[in-house]
Amino acid sequence: MRYFRSLLLLLPIIAADIVTAQTPDYPNVGRNATAEEIQAWDSGVGPDGKGLPPGRGTASEGAAIFTQKCIFCHGANLEGTKNGPALVGGKDTIATLHPVKTIGSFWPFATSLWDHISRAMPLNQPGSLKPDEVYALTAFLLFRNGIIKESDIMDSTSLPKIEMPNRNGFVPPRLEDIHRWRCSGGHCR
Amino acid sequence: MSSKGSSRRRFLKEGVALTGLAAAGARPGMGQVETSQVVKNTRPYGERSRFVTSARIPDDPTSRSPAILTPIQDSAGIITPSGLHFIAEHYDGVDIDPQQHRLLIHGMVDRPLIFTMDDLKRLPAVSRVHFLECPGNTSLRRSKNTESIQQTHGRTSCSEWTGVLLSVLLRRAGVQKGASWIVAESADRARYIKSIPLDKAMDDILLAYYQNGEPVRPEQGFPLRLFVPGWEAISSVKWLRRIEVVDQPHMARWETITHGSIRGDGKARWFEFEMGPKSVITRPSLGQRLPSRGYYEITGLAWSGGGGIRRVEVSTDGGRTWKDAQIHEPVYRMAHTRFSLDWTWDGTEQVIQSRCTDERGDVQPTLEQLAEVWGVDMEYWKTTTNNVLKFNPIFRWRVTRDGSVQNALFS
Numbered sequence: 008m009r010y011f012r013s014l015l016l017l018l019p020i021i022a023a024d025i026v027t028a029q030t031p032d033y034p035n036v037g038r039n040a041t042a043e044e045i046q047a048w049d050s051g052v053g054p055d056g057k058g059l060p061p062g063r064g065t066a067s068e069g070a071a072i073f074t075q076k077c078i079f080c081h082g083a084n085l086e087g088t089k090n091g092p093a094l095v096g097g098k099d100t101i102a103t104l105h106p107v108k109t110i111g112s113f114w115p116f117a118t119s120l121w122d123h124i125s126r127a128m129p130l131n132q133p134g135s136l137k138p139d140e141v142y143a144l145t146a147f148l149l150f151r152n153g154i155i156k157e158s159d160i161m162d163s164t165s166l167p168k169i170e171m172p173n174r175n176g177f178v179p180p181r182l183e184d185i186h187r188w189r190c191s192g193g194h195c196r
Numbered sequence: 197m198s199s200k201g202s203s204r205r206r207f208l209k210e211g212v213a214l215t216g217l218a219a220a221g222a223r224p225g226m227g228q229v230e231t232s233q234v235v236k237n238t239r240p241y242g243e244r245s246r247f248v249t250s251a252r253i254p255d256d257p258t259s260r261s262p263a264i265l266t267p268i269q270d271s272a273g274i275i276t277p278s279g280l281h282f283i284a285e286h287y288d289g290v291d292i293d294p295q296q297h298r299l300l301i302h303g304m305v306d307r308p309l310i311f312t313m314d315d316l317k318r319l320p321a322v323s324r325v326h327f328l329e330c331p332g333n334t335s336l337r338r339s340k341n342t343e344s345i346q347q348t349h350g351r352t353s354c355s356e357w358t359g360v361l362l363s364v365l366l367r368r369a370g371v372q373k374g375a376s377w378i379v380a381e382s383a384d385r386a387r388y389i390k391s392i393p394l395d396k397a398m399d400d401i402l403l404a405y406y407q408n409g410e411p412v413r414p415e416q417g418f419p420l421r422l423f424v425p426g427w428e429a430i431s432s433v434k435w436l437r438r439i440e441v442v443d444q445p446h447m448a449r450w451e452t453i454t455h456g457s458i459r460g461d462g463k464a465r466w467f468e469f470e471m472g473p474k475s476v477i478t479r480p481s482l483g484q485r486l487p488s489r490g491y492y493e494i495t496g497l498a499w500s501g502g503g504g505i506r507r508v509e510v511s512t513d514g515g516r517t518w519k520d521a522q523i524h525e526p527v528y529r530m531a532h533t534r535f536s537l538d539w540t541w542d543g544t545e546q547v548i549q550s551r552c553t554d555e556r557g558d559v560q561p562t563l564e565q566l567a568e569v570w571g572v573d574m575e576y577w578k579t580t581t582n583n584v585l586k587f588n589p590i591f592r593w594r595v596t597r598d599g600s601v602q603n604a605l606f607s
Contacts, residue, residue, distance in 0.1 A: 033368055037315045040300055040308035048300045048438060051379070051389060053446045090260065102462025104580045108453055113464075116447050123449040127287065127386035134387070177456060178463045182444050185467045186393055 052122040054182070056167030059121065062138035063162040066155070069147025072140050076129045085151055091130070095151050101176060111152030115177055117169035120145045142166070252280055253346060255338070261285060263330070264415075265350025269481050271497065273524075274325070274532040276353035278408045283415045284330045284351060286450055287386040290435055294411075294419035297383075299403070303440035306370030313419050316360055316403060323358040324402065324425065325528040327499045329471050331428040331455060334591070336577060336584035339605055344483030348591070348603070349476050352499070354532035357423045358406035362439070363398045371398075371441055379446045380422050383437040390433050391445035392424065396469070400425050403436065426501030426530035427469040428586070430455060457585050460571035471501035473560045474588040475508055475535070475552035486599035489543035494521075495536040500554035505533040507553040512539055514547035515592075521550065529555070541595065547604050549592040563589040563605065578606060 040048075052058045073081075080091030087093030097107030106113075110120065125141045127133045136144070146161040154169065155161075179185060250270040254262035264283040266276055294313045302308035332338070333351030342348050366378075371394070378397045382388040392401070402423040405412055412418045417434025424431040430450065445451070445467065456464035475498035480486055494512070498505045504527055509518040524534040535550070551560045566589050567574055577584075594604035 033319060033364070036318050037309045037311040037365075037368070040302060040310045044310065045300065045302045045308055049302070049440070050387065051381070051440075051446060051448075053442070053444060055444070101458055101464075102460075104576065104582070106458050106462075106582050108456075108458075113456070114449075114453055116452070119447050119449050119452060122389075122446070126389070127449075133287075133385050176462065176464055177452075177466050178459075185445060186395075 050126065052118050052125070054116045054118050054167070056118055056163060059118075059163035059166060060138045061163065062142050063160050064139050064141070064143025064146050065160055066143075066147045066150035066157045068139075069143035069145070069150075072136075072144055073147055076136075077144070080130060085148075094148055101173065109152070110148055111154065111172060113173050113176065115171050115174045117145065117149060117154075117171055118167055120148060121166060250280065252282070253350075255347065255350075261288060263332075263351060265346050266353045267346050268349050268352070268476075268478055268497070269345050269484065271478055272534075274354050274497070274526070274528075274534050275408065276355060276532075278355065278410070278413050278416070281328075281353040281355065281407075281413070281416060282330065282351050284332070284429070285384075285434075286388050286430075286454075287382075287384045289415055290384050291414060292383060292419055292435060297419050297437075299420060299436060300438045301365055301369045301441070302438075303379075303442050304372040304375040305366070305441050306372065307368070309365070309369050311365070313405065316405065316420070319360040319364055321358055321406075322361060322402065323356055323406075324400075325354065325356045325526075325531045326423070326425045327352055327354045327471075327530060327532050328423075328429045328432060329353075329474075329499070331430060331471070331585040332583070334474070334476075334589075335587050336580070336582070339587065339591075339603075340578075342482070342603065345476065345478060345481040346483070348482060349478075351429075352497075352532070354497075354499070355407045356409065357402055357404040358409075359402040359404035359420075359423065362401040362403055362422070365403070365439075366397060366441070369441070374443055375441045377442050377445055379440045379442055380433040380436060381438040381440075382417075382433050383435040388433060388450065389446055389448045390422075390431055390451060391442075391448070391467075392427075392431055392469075394441070396424065396427070424469075426471060426503075428455070428471055431469060455585065458582055460576065468586060469501075471499075472586065472588045473500035473502060473505075473552050473554045473558050474498070475505075475550045475560055476591050477510070477548055477550050477593060480548070480595060480601045481593055482601055482603050484601045486541060486595060486601070488599070489541050492539050492541055493536050494539045494548060495534065496521075496550050497532045498535055498550070498552035498560075499530070499532050500552065500558065501530060502558050503555035504529045504531075505535075505552050506555050506557075508533075508535040508550055509552075510535075510537045510548065510550045512537075512546055512548050515549060518551075543597065545597055546595045547592050548595060549590050551590045560588060560590055565589075 081094050082088050085094040093109055097109040097112030100107045124144050142161045149155045150157050250267045252264045256262045266280050266282040299311045330351035334348055376394050377391050379391050404421050404423040420436045422433040422436050456466045458464045477496040479495050498508045508521040510521045511518045521535040521537040527533050553559045592604040594602045
């Protein structure tokens with residue numbers, strides 16, 4: 008009888024254990040990340056420009072860097088080579104049989120330029136460019152595509168405000184409407 | 197010991213130099229050549245027979261970083277051997293020491309967390325069989341002027357992936373209100389980055405560390421890759437190092453420009469994640485040759501990002517009549533599914549093709565139906581240089597009188 012009573016006392020504890028087993032929180036697996044660790048680890052800039060570092064650059068500063076580090080793959084006139092795509096031209100080709108995707112003809116966000124150059128360029132030394140250099144190259148490419156003036160300064164304030172010519176060339180156009188597509192027979196909706 | 201036995205032994209002993217010759221001149225009517233080399237099967241890690249030559253090939257040998265294509269024509273069953281899995285990279289791969297590797301989860305979460313590989317392996321593991329298909333598989337430009345099905349369809353593979361569900365880690369980190377996307381980042385040299393809606397992340401996305409029962413191969417993202425079932429392979433980020441929970445997509449160059457898919461009206465569709473229903477006859481297929489008329493098993497693979505394959509039909513008369521193919525078990529959701537149909541070739545020219553239906557009732561489209569969806573005419577497919585992605589039309593092979601198999605997609 009005494010045993011029986013202690014078993015009864017145990018029941019709620021067993022029940023509680025079962026509930027815990029259904030939604031375990033896996034204690035002591037993984038550890039908290041510090042703010043410093045996150046800052047060192049994190050990189051990247053989205054359309055809102057959040058994460059753009061201090062710094063600045065202009066098209067003429069960018070031209071010098073381009074000559075030094077980008078010409079081999081993208082060509083002296085930004086026309087592209089077999090190693091890298093064209094960075095200018097393609098205007099009014101997107102709706103034709105032979106679309107040419109370039110910064111001026113296709114890219115929807117100027118911030119994507121900064122993000123891509125910063126993380127992936129140049130091909131042989133990605134991640135090696137300093138923020139001022141990335142701002143300058145971004146300014147140079149925007150200028151050569153007729154999107155900004157040669158004297159315009161690109162920094163964390165001005166860059167996210169740039170309106171790209173093909174910003175409305177995508178479906179769905181609004182970021183908040185992009186969600187989980189259901190596709191059928193090549194048609195996603 | 198019979199004299200027959202001892203003479204065989206003597207032959208084995210004295211005839212070593214003749215082995216090759218004897219093998220070539222196998223005795224008629226014998227199932228096996230008795231003079232085959234004796235192999236001690238004690239390798240620490242096994243290898244296939246030296247007679248097996250099935251291999252991946254580069255799509256463009258002159259390219260700096262070509263895609264490496266799965267020999268889908270040699271496939272049987274549904275699993276792709278890990279060593280034959282296709283490889284398509286936006287950037288060169290990296291060689292990572294798993295002891296040094298860390299995964300950071302941060303952004304709109306209550307508790308930013310860092311995991312070691314040992315941490316991840318302590319968590320409950322799940323194993324799932326899924327296809328992985330590049331959105332450029334069977335793309336329009338690769339559907340023309342190609343010599344083999346490996347070139348047209350070699351960018352899809354199917355494996356058993358093992359790992360921990362991303363939802364387990366996200367719950368542990370505590371996703372905050374207002375979050376709607378995750379951004380996954382690779383440890384490759386270019387820090388490849390991809391945005392994925394949060395609801396998919398909470399549903400069935402895996403952090404995979406095993407593939408087909410052994411650690412994920414280096415070229416598949418060792419020691420850790422994201423695996424996004426049923427979605428274009430560009431979502432399944434290799435060498436995964438960071439996941440940020442956010443409220444809008446990152447709009448990385450690859451997801452907007454590279455994979456923004458321009459339609460006939462000049463508007464590009466972006467973030468079309470799911471791979472549509474697709475099937476193809478892998479035998480007989482483009483580049484093969486039937487040695488004689490007579491019996492053949494038509495066999496192939498079907499798959500859909502929309503779930504399980506429910507039905508596969510095969511036509512051997514250019515699409516006039518269709519027969520239900522046999523669907524082979526096991527059938528997994530969002531996985532290659534094997535089908536077959538008995539066929540006797542009478543030696544005349546025939547056009548063979550397959551079409552599949554998935555669990556939603558979605559049917560693989562014809563080229564004409566795809567043209568309608570894209571807002572283009574049939575001539576567009578033949579002349580455009582637009583790199584049409586997510587292209588999943590019914591593929592047709594022509595078996596000619598001499599037994600060679602040709603591409604009949606456009607004829």
